[in-house]
Amino acid sequence: MRIISKGKLPASLIILLCILSFKQLQAQTDIDAIMMAKRNICVGPAYSYSSWTNYWEGTYKRDNRNLGRVSTQMFAVMGNYGITNNLNVLFSVPYVKTKASEGTMRGMEGFQDLSLWLKWRALKIKMDKGTFSLFGITGLSVPLSNYVADYLPLSIGLHNKSLSARVMADYQTGKFFVTGSGTYTRRSNVSVDRTSYYTTDAHLTNQVEMPDVASANFRTGLRSKYLIAEVVLANMTTLGGFDIRRNDMPFPSNKMIATTAGVNMKYTVEKVRGLELTAGANQVIAGRNVGRALTVNGGVFYIIDFSYKTKKVISNTQAL
Amino acid sequence: MKRVILPITILVVASTLLYTSCSKAVKGRTDDIPALSPSNNDLNAGTWKTILLSKPNQFDVAAPVATNSPGYVGELNEIKGLQQNLSDDQKNSISYWSAGCVLRWNEILRELVAKHNLPPYQNEDGSYPLPNAANPFSYPEFPFSNPPYAARAYAYISAAQYDALVAAWHYKKVYNRAAPYKFDPSIKTLVPTSDLPSYPSEDAVVAGVMAEMMKLFFPTEVAYIEQRAAEATKSRMMAGANVRSEIAAGEALGRAVAQAFAARGRTDNTGKAVGTQADWSKLEMDCIAKGEKPWLSLETPIRPPMLPFYGKVKAFLFDSATCVALRPGPPPATGSDLMKKETEEIYQFVKNPSREQIRIVHYWADGAGTYTPPGHWNAIAAEDFIPRNYSEIRWARNLALLNMALMDAAIVCWETKYYYFNPRPSQMNPAIKTITGIPNFPAYISGHSTFSGAAAEVLGYMIPERSAAYQSLAQEASVSRMYGGIHYRSDCEAGLVTGKKVGLFAVSRARTDGAD
Structure with a gap:
């Protein structure tokens, strides 16, 4: 509460954050409008816990007592480096562990996918009452290990490579901001361990054609020097894929749709220069062939300034 | 404006490249195979031994019209x-x-x-x-x-x-x-x-x-x-x-x-294969009466056992007495040290499986939503037959022999499973977490092993140069069930041996059906 009161949040948001009360981390990410300053790196560990008991089998919402609660833990190292004030590179190296609370199925764990993002603030226009920024962002992800894709819902990932292109716009006036983005993700096909599978017809191959993904993200809240608090609404939709049939297992190339609503906050500790704490939570509120997951996450980040001109630690919010 | 045009242009170009880069369409292995051009038409196949027909002309086919007729x-x-x-x-x-x-x-x-x-x-x-x-x-x-x-x-x-x-x-x-x-x-x-x-x-x-x-x-x-x-x-x-x-x-x-x-x-008894609650309880009671721990469904809610009386289905290659005679001796008693040892072996397999072990489990899993292990062996057979340019009738003959062996293997295997009603490893030790779905029927003997033992024997006879390869595929299919945490070693070894015996019935038919 001390942390929040420092940010002088509106009462309603404080209550919301208290109810959810998740210590999570989200530092400046590939999907927000925050930039690291030139030659600053922000790096640290992050953790998330995601779980569900209900999932959508096609459009049919159900539970599965042979799985119970399916949980996914992610331990990651994430970082963001300012090449310039307007060009950042971000990375994430996650280790993922899955578990089903009931039934006999064994969980999996391992290093999942390395992701790299290049985030470019292409435009920053000061207006009468605020600042408008436009970003172009590209990303790629590559599996870090030979983990199993075809073991849903307990596989740690889908084992595809991906390339993403994102356009993001941000407007800030005073402490209030609003950010919106749209992303197209091209996914590579994946190999599975079996030589034949059935989708809506038979396939005599171990190659699986993965539908691409379109996603949209909308976030708004307060952004000040030491505190960022936001609510987020997001949707991801595969452009193709097929529904899980009644009582069948999921498959990597399923049609997957998830709409999530969540909150995030980031607090920059005033007394310890460069220290940032992040926390967040989100809930899948609608979906298709995905779990109705509640995810909480948190992280601790430290900003190191490599610029020789200024020795002092700079808050990542400097460029706002 | 220049500052806007450049990034937008780059993004549009990058997105277009993303979207139009190499096609993702996946081809099946047999999508583009050439037309069948048999190396031998097997012109005398009308004399080959039939399975159910009493004679090849049991059903009349009228003579065709003359080729110089207007028709x-x-x-x-x-x-x-x-x-x-x-x-x-x-x-x-x-x-x-x-x-x-x-x-x-x-x-x-x-x-x-x-x-x-x-x-x-x-x-x-x-x-x-x-x-x-x-x-x-x-x-x-x-x-x-x-x-x-x-x-x-x-x-x-x-x-x-x-x-x-x-x-x-x-x-x-x-x-x-x-x-x-x-x-x-x-x-x-x-x-x-x-x-x-x-x-x-x-x-x-x-x-x-x-x-x-x-x-x-x-x-x-x-x-x-x-x-x-x-x-x-x-x-x-x-x-x-x-x-x-x-x-x-x-x-x-x-x-x-x-x-x-x-x-x-x-009329082959399949209609009676499901049974009733009373029948299922009797299987359990009979097992307890023998002093053994009976199999329990590990599904929630408890699911009735899969086709418990399929063992009484009429086989193609032998009579019902032979079917019972093919049933192997009992598995280790559920209270025995040997059973403990075999359960521990499976626990060790699933505790820390290698990626290669998981690959083997999933390669052979052939579980729900797949063409099943018999289908997998059909796929293996078909892809080996393609380059051999068999006539259509030799294709059919080889698949008939393979599939009769697979069906009869299933009959003997199911007869054995419900005769002994032996628990799965996860029932003996709930710490055993499986790497594939656990089938809803008793463990002894392994279906995959029985199917594979039979298939390898039949295919090895048809394509002798691949015989060793088929045996090693069968071995892998069999051991995949141990790696997966759903079968003991006894289930797999007895399954392979029993399957091989069933396969030999098909081989002996193949030797005398007039095709070789």
Whole structure:
């Protein structure tokens, strides 16, 4: 509460954050409008816990007592480096562990996918009452290990490579901001361990054609020097894929749709220069062939300034 | 504005490149295989030993009309008409079916098995609905093509195709009608030419068998298969390989033979394979009476055991007494040190599996939503048969032998499973977490091992140079069930041995059926 009161949040948001009360981390990410300053790196560990008991089998919402609660833990190292004030590179190296609370199925764990993002603030226009920024962002992800894709819902990932292109716009006036983005993700096909599978017809191959993904993200809240608090609404939709049939297992190339609503906050500790704490939570509120997951996450980040001109630690919010 | 144009341009270009870069379309392994051009037409196959038919001419096929009759000339004109304006779809259809009708129908059958291989979802009260052949379209659709069901479907359909083709070859030799392109050089031949007499059409025989057998095995697919059958037979006319009367005679013959097999199927005891709650309780009580820990379903809600009386289904290769005689001796007693040791071995396998072990588990899993282990062995066989350029009848004969062995392996295996009613490793030690779904029936003996032992024996006889390879595939299939955490070593070893014994019955038939 001390942390929040420092940010002088509106009462309603404080209550919301208290109810959810998740210590999570989200530092400046590939999907927000925050930039690291030139030659600053922000790096640290992050953790998330995601779980569900209900999932959508096609459009049919159900539970599965042979799985119970399916949980996914992610331990990651994430970082963001300012090449310039307007060009950042971000990375994430996650280790993922899955578990089903009931039934006999064994969980999996391992290093999942390395992701790299290049985030470019292409435009920053000061207006009468605020600042408008436009970003172009590209990303790629590559599996870090030979983990199993075809073991849903307990596989740690889908084992595809991906390339993403994102356009993001941000407007800030005073402490209030609003950010919106749209992303197209091209996914590579994946190999599975079996030589034949059935989708809506038979396939005599171990190659699986993965539908691409379109996603949209909308976030708004307060952004000040030491505190960022936001609510987020997001949707991801595969452009193709097929529904899980009644009582069948999921498959990597399923049609997957998830709409999530969540909150995030980031607090920059005033007394310890460069220290940032992040926390967040989100809930899948609608979906298709995905779990109705509640995810909480948190992280601790430290900003190191490599610029020789200024020795002092700079808050990542400097460029706002 | 310049500052805006540049990034937007770059993003648009990058997105376009992303979207249009290399196509992701995935080809199946048999999508583009060449047309079948048999190295030997097996002209004397009309004398090969039939399975159910008492003699190859048990069903009449009327003599074809003379090739100089107006009727025949009209049929040639129909082909020429079809060939006037072939669409790309029609050309693709010709090319698809020219790879071999026995192969293509086997692939389609595997697809149907995968499509229908889903265990029913429970009712609100935790009970499970049963598929009902009398009401096949209502959920749960009939059938649930689990491994024993699938093994039987593959066997009946393959065996019926074989018998029908023996009959067809008999009549081909009797009537000795050459193919349409031999009579009229203006008919284009869009498939390899052949000296095999074309009356009745072998493609129509096989299509007729398949369409007719759907009524018994996949009643919800009758309409779909009829449409595919029409497509298959039309492709032969468009290709210049058969006239309409050859198709009609072949289809009628195929359907007649299939009806004989379907009649057998309706009285082979499969109808009694499910049993009742009282029957299931008795199996449990009998096991307890022997002083053993009985198998329990590990599903929630508890699911009734899969086809507990399938062991009483009438086999193709031996009688019921032989079936019982093939049952191996008992597994280690559930209270024994040996059982403890075997359970511990499985626990060690699943505690820290290597990636290669997981690959093996998933390569052979063939669980819900797949074409099952018998389907996997059909796929292995088919892909090995393709380069060997067998005649259609040799294709059918080899698949019939393989599938009769697989079905009979399922019968002996199921008889054994429910005779001993032995628990799964996860029941003996709940710390054993499995790497594939745990099947809902007793452990001893392993179905995968029994199927694979039988298949390897049969295929090794047909293709001796691959014999060692088949044995090692069978070994891998067998051990995959231990790596997966769902079978003990005893289940797998006894399964392989038992499967091999079943396979030898098919081999001994193969040695004397006149084909080798």
